[in-house]
Amino acid sequence: MRKLLILISLFISTETIAQKAKLIWADEFKKSGLPDPAKWDYDVGDHGWGNQELQYYSRADKENARVEKGVLIIEAKADSSHPKGYTSARLVTRGKASWKYGYIEVKAKLPTGTGTWPAIWMLAENNVHGGWPANGEIDIMEHVGFDPGKVHGTVHTKAFNHTIGTQKGGFQMVPNFDTEFHTYAIDWTSEKIDFYIDDSLYFTFVNSGGDYSEWPFDAPFHLILNIAVGGGWGGQKGVDPTIWPQKMEIDYVRVYDKKPLK
DSSP, X not given: OHHHHHHHHHHHHHHHHHHHSOEEEEEOOOSOBSOOTTTOEEOOBOSOTTTTBOEEEOSSOTTTEXXXXXXXXXXXXXXXXXXXXXXXXXXXXXXXXXXXXXXEEEEEEOOOSTTEEEEEEEEESSOSSOSTTTTOEEEEEEOOTTSTTEEEEEEEOSSXXXXXXXXXXXXXXXXXXXXXXXXXXXXEOSSEEEEEETTEEEEEEEOOSOOTTTOOOSSOEEEEEEEEEBOTTTTTTOOOTTSOSEEEEEEEEEEESSOOOO
């Protein structure tokens, strides 16, 4: 009888965890070569991306984005054949996968050095409210190389953004950001967005109940993975010409319908 009760208890526990942690999209990067074209597209170009960045983002180029030994590698390189001197990659799920609410988790090891600006972030799938930042931006992870180990989580909206001095965000120190993998995640609901590093909550952005200018996060958003070079923030202390190439390594990307129990 006792064994039967234990088995029933385990079954209920497993069912509960499964219900609270339904995996709805993932890339485990098991197949070497270019990133899976069914899951990832590319932003391409070197127009500065609104931040005076220096890199040329390439399309489907293994020099800048590839899967090796179960890890996605995004690599920024010095390249004098391009006008601004650098190449990199910016992978997007736009047009292939987007989500309204959920728990989004990325396990990554970050590049290092002055001038690097890696990011794991999200933008609205559709332009509903006009130009940036009206449709919203969710920065799950940003790190600028001149400030090593300080990892940021931020939101941008029309009412809350750095151009008007009202940006909302937090940070956590991660001393071994460049030598160890860490999980960077958000738990996004209709009420709030919680930001986590290694399951540690460090910032919460609460839905104030205002209009889209304060909370545009009630629409599908797609995911972006990239390394920028220089730029308005990443290049504030210049760009060290001796550090390249630099890599962001990503072990997995997972999207759940809600925050899983650990």
